[in-house]
Amino acid sequence: MIQNLIFMNGYGFFVWLSFAITLLACVIVYYKTYRTLQKYEKAFAKELKNLSAQERKKVLEKSKVAVQVFASYNKSI
Numbered sequence: 001m002i003q004n005l006i007f008m009n010g011y012g013f014f015v016w017l018s019f020a021i022t023l024l025a026c027v028i029v030y031y032k033t034y035r036t037l038q039k040y041e042k043a044f045a046k047e048l049k050n051l052s053a054q055e056r057k058k059v060l061e062k063s064k065v066a067v068q069v070f071a072s073y074n075k076s077i
Helices: 002-010 012-050 053-062 064-076
Strands: none
Touching: 002 012, 012 053, 012 064, 053 064
């Protein structure tokens, strides 16, 4: 039963290899996207930090995303 699933009438190697390659490609794209997001969040947090207190307060009141980025950036320092 399990052998039939693994070998798939001689095509198992190609099927499982294609699954592995697809999974690897998805992991690579996820990792690169995650790293890029971190880079942009860090740059955005630095820009927020350079604003005056009044401007920063105004931006943080308007944007939930800005609040999350600024809070996570302060935790990492």
